[in-house]
Amino acid sequence: MRASEEQLWAILTQRLKARHFVLLSSVYRHRSLRKVADEMNLSQPAITKALKEMEEIVGAELFERTSRGLVPTPVAYLLVPRSAAFLEDLRNLAADLTAFHAGFHGTVRIGIIQFISYSLLTKAMDALRQQGFNYRFVVHDGHTDALVDMLSRHELDCVIARLTHVNSSEMEQEILYTQQAVLLSNRAYQSPNSRKLTINDFATAEWVLPPKATPTRRAFEEMLVRSGVVIREPLVETISVAAIKATLASNEVCVTMLPRDLAEEIAAEGLCRILPVELDFLLPAVSLITRRAAQSDRTLGALKRVIRAVAP
Incomplete structure (x- = not known):
């Protein structure tokens, strides 16, 4: 008899550990128990035992053992992106705690495309400081699709980029302004x-x-x-x-x-x-992109308010 959703929730919260997600990530990348054992500095029997333990917890096989190595099952494909996001959140927590111990309120990770004036970003930073929010800022630049991908992996808190259809169901997009x-x-x-x-x-x-x-x-x-x-x-x-x-x-x-x-x-x-020539088109709107699941975050809320206020 299969466990209900509530029973599975209880099992996952009580038995899944961070080390299981680290293991899953390593196995998914290497597809070889030997390479995983080398990376994690453990014996192959210990890796095998830990993988079987994780499969027992989720109630399904995660990797098919073949002559070509370990092949992910559909359940593994369900778990891998969630595992990556969980581990990235832990990394972000470590960065936030480090910033807190250094006298900051935390860390804000912002992605921004290069084809806009960076004065938008500096004005937003100044506005946050004036409101008493003393954050450490980590800024990544790149093109829209790459930054949105980083946002979906929880590597960024928000992105200032072009309006996009990429991962639109997961993302909240708010148009800030358009450019000629x-x-x-x-x-x-x-x-x-x-x-x-x-x-x-x-x-x-x-x-x-x-x-x-x-x-x-x-x-x-x-x-x-x-x-x-x-x-x-x-x-x-x-x-x-x-x-x-x-x-x-x-x-x-x-x-x-x-x-x-x-x-x-x-x-x-x-x-x-x-040059004195008129171009008959507008560039895709500059938008503020955040994860829908993070809308209740207090820091993100303060950041969104100041970016709206300083946008052209």
């Missing part, structure tokens, strides 16, 4: 002689663009299709603002597409300029 796209070049770039420039006038330029998988690049290419314009393959593909600035500064025939707020910050440094 502009073209940016070296100040010495020779614009085509035209009374009113269009994107077609830059079809043969040397382009610096974000990678094709990013929402910004997809939006740009959709605009090109609507306009019937075909541009050259990019000379450089990157989301690194530092790399974009360095490329434009050293190459007088390169053009890039950036959000206006970020382009204005770069142009103010004196080496680049915004």
Whole structure:
């Protein structure tokens, strides 16, 4: 007779230990008891015994023993992401306690895409401090999909990125603002002689663009299709603002597409300029992305309030 949901809940909370999740993670990665034993500095019989114990607790086989090694069962695939999130939460707790003992209220882990002004982040940090929240900040930058993936694995508390459909059922998304796209070049770039420039006038330029998988690049290419314009393959593909600035500064025939707020910050440094052409599209909205399951967290609530307040 199978255990009821309440009986299983009692068994899991009473018998499952952190070491079981560490074991599961190691077995899933290595698919070899010998490699797991080496990693965990235990004997193979001890690993076998611990794995059987975990299978007894969950009431199902986790790995099929084959000549090719250990093959995860459907139940293992159910457990692995939850196990990873549990272990990451423990790691986050260790970081929070370390920060607390150092005089902070805890640690806030924020992901942010590069194609927005970082002043949004610094203003939010300042606002939290002014309200008496003394947090240590850990900031990761990258593209939207990678940051949302880190958020789903509990490696981040929130993400400031493009509106996305990735893991949408697990994520709470709140639109903060939209951005107008502009073209940016070296100040010495020779614009085509035209009374009113269009994107077609830059079809043969040397382009610096974000990678094709990013929402910004997809939006740009959709605009090109609507306009019937075909541009050259990019000379450089990157989301690194530092790399974009360095490329434009050293190459007088390169053009890039950036959000206006970020382009204005770069142009103010004196080496680049915004080109006088209107681009007929908006970039995907900048949004604040959090896990639905974390909405009651007090720290996250304070962070969301200040980000809303300082957003353009």
